[in-house]
Amino acid sequence: MTAGLRIGQVARTVGIPTTTLRAWEQRYGIVTPIRSESSGYRSYTASDVDRLRHMRALVESGVPPNRAAGIVAASRPFAGYASSTVVPGVHDALIRAGHYFDDSALTAILDEAFSAGAPEDVIEHWLLPSLNAVGIAWQKGQLSVAAEHFVAAAVMRRLGSLFDAAPSGRPRVVVGLPPHCHHEIPALAFSVCLRRRGLDVLYAGADIPLESWSRLAAEWAPRIVVTVATMLDDVAQVDATRDALHAAGVPAFYVGGAYAARTSSTIALPLSMTSAAEVIVQAASVNGWV
Template identity: 25%
Template structure:
């Protein structure tokens, strides 16, 4: 927007789209707390300057973090270059905003930024969703890293990242072609945070051992690999070595990797039922290597909602990320100790 934005300002509708709030909300904040544009055009149209927008951006961040609106408005004016007004409304009953104590359980909150989060989600989901709708990349990164640091990777994934990702997906499905950019930006930052988890949390040391790694692969045609990235990050923090092959792995490439690495386990991720392949799981489970008389096979773990009891058959299944980490960590420890578990078939 450049100089034209600085001179002419933005309309209320443009600011609302940028922040992920409704124009009615902006007008309400102007009427109640004085967080409105100073510039008016000749036709008495409201025009928001960069400073005006900075104030309401801060208001969005504070309310998403749980601040009462009146207190958030006061802080937003003070921290974003605005001047507090003597006539500003005060919180009822002397209410003030306090940040959560370290280690305290997160508050539960409703939907944020117009996303269908539902009523029983962590407060962090609300702030994360508002930042995603605003396309506020720095805020997304900060909130995701804070969630991992405060709750650990597994809880951050299952109770913060996944509910927000699902809410964006539902919004996209119900809004035609809208919100595609929101889902892409959020997914990118979730993926980046997962890859950087070892820099935020201290991973367990990987033992020097001849035990094979855990191979992680999406089935052929499966492009949805964020959950597999979460598993890879969680296993790395648990000290379990992995080989991540990512999305839509061709059968030949998967077999070559298994033969070359001699893994303790192979995880086959399928998000959709059409991507789950029982013949592939059975084929991988039957691969052998090693000397005659002491040949070894991998332990195969089908994972993801695409695998149900019928498609998974006798293969084990996990109820979620925490369960998968426990199962694979145990398998790796047994492999490390020379007690390879028997596969159920």
């Protein structure tokens, strides 16, 4: 999403009325749009959209608006990981390692990256943009399917190690993908972020049939379930999963990913994983699930 969005476009993308957007802007200073000199129209950026999604998710979780505004204000701005943000030479190390099926180089790259900072920051600001670069290389025919899978498998192993190393607490949160959805790296990465915040995360994996979602909800009784709408085709599957979980008595259902706002009657998480994790933590707190 690029700069220059009008207020109506932003409101539709975030899923709130324009009156609510104006109220949050005026009362809490959540965003500061740029006004054009010629027309005076408000102009918003992709970062503004994500901050508003963050605010909406917190409020829908039960956090009072004034408290939610403070949380959003304290959150670090999200740089995004769209293709326009991929910087050659910065995010292409995984491509080179994948091209040559160089396992030792790939391990060294991941070791160096995750030793440079907190896993949440590395995931959000290096890993996901780098994987986006890998995906672009595959789309352009610069990387084979086997090479792309080779890189993805190494990343999944590393994220699994990070998940296992983080202590779990409360409440129980289930993270998994709806039927026919296979892009599980973002979901596992988010599970790592949640587990490092002290939550008891059950990572259920990809392509979970509706009957399995219903059984999981009945047997585990999670208070919070998180899934992902990475592709447009995922939206219908997410909505069906929501219906199954609602029927099973799950009180809170959250959706992350680029198409989260397209889903119905769900709480769309901000694109920033650290901000999204904060939404889940705050929801658990205000609802007494900790």
